[in-house]
Amino acid sequence: MSAIEQEAGGRGRPPMLALACCVLLVIVAVLGDIATPYAKDFADLSATLAPPFWQDGGSLAHLLGTDTLGRDLLSRLIAGTRISLLTAGAAIFVAGTIGVLLGLLAGYAGGLVDAIVMRAVDAFLALPFILMALALVAALGSGVENMILVMIVTNWARYARLVRSEVLSIKGRDFVTLARIAGLAPHLIAFRHILPNALNSITVLALLDIGRAIILESSLSFLGLGIQPPEVSWGLMLADGKAYMSFAWWITTLPGLTIVATVMAFNALGDWLKLRFDPRAAL
Amino acid sequence: MTSREPPLISTTGLGVVYGKGANPVRAVADVAFTVLAGEIVGIAGESGSGKSTLCAALIRALPRAASLSGEVQYGGRDLYAVSPGELRRLRQRELAMVLQNPMTSLDPMFTIGDQLTEVLEVRDSGGDLRAKGIALLRRVHLTAPELRWSQYPHQLSGGMKQRVLIAMATASAPRLLVADEPTSALDATIQEEILLLLRDVRDAHGTAVIIVSHDLNALRRVCDRIVIMYAGRVVEDGPTEAVFSAPRHPYTRGLIASLPHLEDNDIVLSSIPGQVPDLTRLPDGCAFAPRCTDVLPTCGLQQPLSSGAGHRVFCWMAEVSS
Amino acid sequence: MVEVTNIRREFALPRHSLFAAPRRVVAVDGVSFSISRGDTFGLVGESGSGKTTIARMLLKLDLPSAGSVRFEGSDIFTQDRRQERIYRRSVQAVLQDPYGALSQRMQIGSIVAEPLRVQGLPRGEALAAAGRMLEAVGLGADTLNRYPHQFSGGQRQRIAVARALSVEPKVLILDEPVSALDVSVRAQILGLLREMQQRLGLTYLFIGHDLAIVKYMSTHVGVMYFGRIVEIGPASALFGRPLHPYTRKLVATAKGRQKLGEVRLTGEMPSPLAPPSGCHFRTRCAFAAERCAAEAPVLSELKRGHSVACHFAAELPEPA
Numbered sequence: 001m002s003a004i005e006q007e008a009g010g011r012g013r014p015p016m017l018a019l020a021c022c023v024l025l026v027i028v029a030v031l032g033d034i035a036t037p038y039a040k041d042f043a044d045l046s047a048t049l050a051p052p053f054w055q056d057g058g059s060l061a062h063l064l065g066t067d068t069l070g071r072d073l074l075s076r077l078i079a080g081t082r083i084s085l086l087t088a089g090a091a092i093f094v095a096g097t098i099g100v101l102l103g104l105l106a107g108y109a110g111g112l113v114d115a116i117v118m119r120a121v122d123a124f125l126a127l128p129f130i131l132m133a134l135a136l137v138a139a140l141g142s143g144v145e146n147m148i149l150v151m152i153v154t155n156w157a158r159y160a161r162l163v164r165s166e167v168l169s170i171k172g173r174d175f176v177t178l179a180r181i182a183g184l185a186p187h188l189i190a191f192r193h194i195l196p197n198a199l200n201s202i203t204v205l206a207l208l209d210i211g212r213a214i215i216l217e218s219s220l221s222f223l224g225l226g227i228q229p230p231e232v233s234w235g236l237m238l239a240d241g242k243a244y245m246s247f248a249w250w251i252t253t254l255p256g257l258t259i260v261a262t263v264m265a266f267n268a269l270g271d272w273l274k275l276r277f278d279p280r281a282a283l
Numbered sequence: 284m285t286s287r288e289p290p291l292i293s294t295t296g297l298g299v300v301y302g303k304g305a306n307p308v309r310a311v312a313d314v315a316f317t318v319l320a321g322e323i324v325g326i327a328g329e330s331g332s333g334k335s336t337l338c339a340a341l342i343r344a345l346p347r348a349a350s351l352s353g354e355v356q357y358g359g360r361d362l363y364a365v366s367p368g369e370l371r372r373l374r375q376r377e378l379a380m381v382l383q384n385p386m387t388s389l390d391p392m393f394t395i396g397d398q399l400t401e402v403l404e405v406r407d408s409g410g411d412l413r414a415k416g417i418a419l420l421r422r423v424h425l426t427a428p429e430l431r432w433s434q435y436p437h438q439l440s441g442g443m444k445q446r447v448l449i450a451m452a453t454a455s456a457p458r459l460l461v462a463d464e465p466t467s468a469l470d471a472t473i474q475e476e477i478l479l480l481l482r483d484v485r486d487a488h489g490t491a492v493i494i495v496s497h498d499l500n501a502l503r504r505v506c507d508r509i510v511i512m513y514a515g516r517v518v519e520d521g522p523t524e525a526v527f528s529a530p531r532h533p534y535t536r537g538l539i540a541s542l543p544h545l546e547d548n549d550i551v552l553s554s555i556p557g558q559v560p561d562l563t564r565l566p567d568g569c570a571f572a573p574r575c576t577d578v579l580p581t582c583g584l585q586q587p588l589s590s591g592a593g594h595r596v597f598c599w600m601a602e603v604s605s
Numbered sequence: 606m607v608e609v610t611n612i613r614r615e616f617a618l619p620r621h622s623l624f625a626a627p628r629r630v631v632a633v634d635g636v637s638f639s640i641s642r643g644d645t646f647g648l649v650g651e652s653g654s655g656k657t658t659i660a661r662m663l664l665k666l667d668l669p670s671a672g673s674v675r676f677e678g679s680d681i682f683t684q685d686r687r688q689e690r691i692y693r694r695s696v697q698a699v700l701q702d703p704y705g706a707l708s709q710r711m712q713i714g715s716i717v718a719e720p721l722r723v724q725g726l727p728r729g730e731a732l733a734a735a736g737r738m739l740e741a742v743g744l745g746a747d748t749l750n751r752y753p754h755q756f757s758g759g760q761r762q763r764i765a766v767a768r769a770l771s772v773e774p775k776v777l778i779l780d781e782p783v784s785a786l787d788v789s790v791r792a793q794i795l796g797l798l799r800e801m802q803q804r805l806g807l808t809y810l811f812i813g814h815d816l817a818i819v820k821y822m823s824t825h826v827g828v829m830y831f832g833r834i835v836e837i838g839p840a841s842a843l844f845g846r847p848l849h850p851y852t853r854k855l856v857a858t859a860k861g862r863q864k865l866g867e868v869r870l871t872g873e874m875p876s877p878l879a880p881p882s883g884c885h886f887r888t889r890c891a892f893a894a895e896r897c898a899a900e901a902p903v904l905s906e907l908k909r910g911h912s913v914a915c916h917f918a919a920e921l922p923e924p925a
Contacts, residue, residue, distance in 0.1 A: 182720035183724070
């Protein structure tokens with residue numbers, strides 16, 4: 001990139017609203033149960049199906065209303081943030097690590113190793129997510145750990161493919177050639193030179209993936225295959241309120257809106273980062 | 284060299300800035316420059332000189348991230364005030380551009396014939412487009428044009444592709460052809476051929492040609508006039524031979540001296556100490572001052588003004604000595 | 606010190622059908638030359654002439670299909686690990702692209718110190734050596750902690766030179782080291798290289814496409830065309846009285862005297878898939894005759910130490 005393109009690259013400031021949302025979500029996830037006004041499974045049977053405070057019948061005691069068992073929605077949303085972000089984060093981290101390592105191996109070693117890894121990648125990308133999830137849950141049972149496992153299995157291949165193509169393009173650059181001339185061992189070249197230069201793309205993929213992972217987790221939990229009570233997840237909340245949509249819309253809709261907002265915030269951040277790393281995409 | 288004819292294209296106070304905020308990049312600053320009909324003008328400079336940006340600004344091909352100040356007059360009209368429809372018409376008939384990298388300028392999915400036909404159709408020529416296209420290819424000295432017509436870009440060498448691009452650019456006898464580093468990606472032996480071709484285009488159609496290049500020797504052989512740029516500004520502008528035999532600006536002198544030349548059957552090389560300034564942190568006054576051997580106190584304070592008519596130079600030293 | 610004998614490098618192209626024989630491209634076709642200690646051997650040629658392939662083989666990045674390369678008497682392609690390690694220390698390179706040569710993510714200090722670290726030097730000492738090297742090439746020791754994007758093309762090449770020289774090699778392979786730099790800065794880098802050669806007693810292989818620059822740097826020059834050496838000899842002799850038609854064209858360009866179009870090479874560069882029979886250059890040669898298509902000319906010594914591969918070299922008219 002010429003000096004001019006580098007200087008003009010990116011729009012400078014990140015999207016502030018999205019950034020604020022992401023930061024808020026992370027803080028809430030870290031605080032977890034401490035931040036909830038009520039315990040997440042505290043059932044106040046005297047205040048069931050209370051609407052949000054801006055509607056008739058709502059009160060400031062339960063800002064976003066309660067569900068059929070009188071559990072405060074706001075508290076459950078806050079508690080669910082931790083689960084959702086944590087499972088998404090863990091899944092991406094492990095899937096990413098596996099995918100990056102395999103992608104590095106395939107890209108740098110080439111030949112037969114490359115062929116084997118890429119066929120595995122193709123196979124995993126070809127399998128429909130729901131079927132795999134169902135099969136794994138049937139074999140291992142539901143619950144947080146198994147759900148994370150499902151998400152890892154269905155996600156690693158995308159990282160592998162991305163990293164492999166990055167490796168192929170970085171491999172041709174002179175500094176790699178010079179490292180070979182210096183006598184550096186191949187695995188050191190891969191980790192010290194190639195991986196850091198591929199980090200930009202990996203980070204962008206991971207950020208964009210958070211939204212995807214959250215949706216995966218919510219879907220699984222909604223189907224009853226993921227998070228189980230008494231743990232709270234946005235997906236579970238969606239399922240809880242399904243039957244009451246016509247007269248207690250807030251039980252399902254508010255968790256749904258939270259999911260949408262979260263995914264959009266992380267995607268916006270990921271998009272901005274992508275543009276910032278490659279300003280040519282904007283021109 | 285005064286001419287009664289109005290210039291084909293002229294700019295006054297042209298400036299291009301990239302990026303906003305704390306550190307904008309002044310790619311081009313305060314450029315006043317004209318091209319007459321049928322002239323071959325070379326714009327020379329090194330990295331950071333702004334020559335490619337100037338080139339793009341002249342035909343309204345700047346990226347959106349760039350902000351323009353000043354004016355570009357084409358054929359007496361403000362080029363940037365023209366409607367998009369009119370701009371398109373100008374680009375179809377009168378303005379043409381050839382870019383640096385012939386490898387990426389042609390669509391790899393279509394044959395040469397397809398792409399040439401597309402251009403001919405847009406320029407509204409009727410009749411047998413294939414025959415016209417092949418005649419065009421022959422005119423740019425492409426060997427075996429009938430064969431090339433049905434070949435794909437990857438089957439042609441760099442030099443051949445560049446010829447095809449020139450054929451496409453000159454399909455409608457444009458009034459202005461802008462070539463941005465047309466020979467940089469090509470081998471030394473082919474470069475000369477391409478330059479000759481550009482001169483042929485001028486001789487055949489009276490097209491004005493602007494060639495942007497860092498290769499001074501190449502420009503010397505083909506251009507009527509040379510413009511030297513440094514850090515976004517014009518530093519010298521005059522007839523080719525005058526600029527080469529009696530350069531008035533220290534940078535021009537240094538640049539010419541840096542070309543390998545012969546002395547007693549031995550090659551001599553020299554350089555200009557230092558490097559090109561950072562375009563986001565330009566000093567007040569002359570940008571070349573830090574590297575210049577004859578510096579006056581004014582050089583560090585104010586931009587030099589132009590002196591001389593047919594052969595302009597922007598230098599306080601030159602003004603003092605003239 | 607470096608002796609290249611008859612190396613050949615063929616590449617097989619992917620086949621179009623299972624039954625066709627793979628097409629082969631000969632990138633380097635029986636090239637031989639030798640470089641004496643302290644000399645600079647210049648290799649001139651256009652892109653596709655095979656010069657970069659030769660550099661890669663000398664750097665052991667690629668194996669020749671035939672022929673041998675000897676360094677200080679021993680074959681470099683049959684080395685054990687210990688010998689290879691020593692070779693890697695003795696032969697370093699500076700490449701063409703100053704922007705791709707330095708990893709964007711590493712500090713200059715680490716970049717320059719890396720070859721030393723690979724040889725086993727502890728970090729502190731390696732960085733100290735790197736600092737000294739950077740000063741020797743004209744950059745301050747404060748560059749150690751900065752990043753590549755803060756430097757210009759010319760400065761990056763200096764860093765590349767510092768890195769190459771940090772392990773005190775004996776031979777430096779320079780593959781178009783100034784082609785990507787501004788003209789006004791080239792002499793700075795070339796001057797630096799010459800100075801280093803004097804100070805450290807280095808031997809250079811200098812590869813380029815601009816004969817003027819190659820001649821400036823070299824004691825001996827070999828001209829390559831299409832994988833073969835067409836002329837080879839002492840730099841001043843080759844430049845003063847070029848014998849091969851291709852060399853004559855290059856020299857005329859380097860001298861910069863002729864007007865546009867005066868010494869024209871006709872025809873296009875042939876495709877590597879279909880090299881002309883006999884002499885590869887005949888399709889563009891003003892003096893080509895029947896014999897040139899039938900028989901490939903062999904490098905033969907016309908004057909002392911000055912050889913040329915052309916059937917008619919002795920009879921060509923004097924250049925204007």
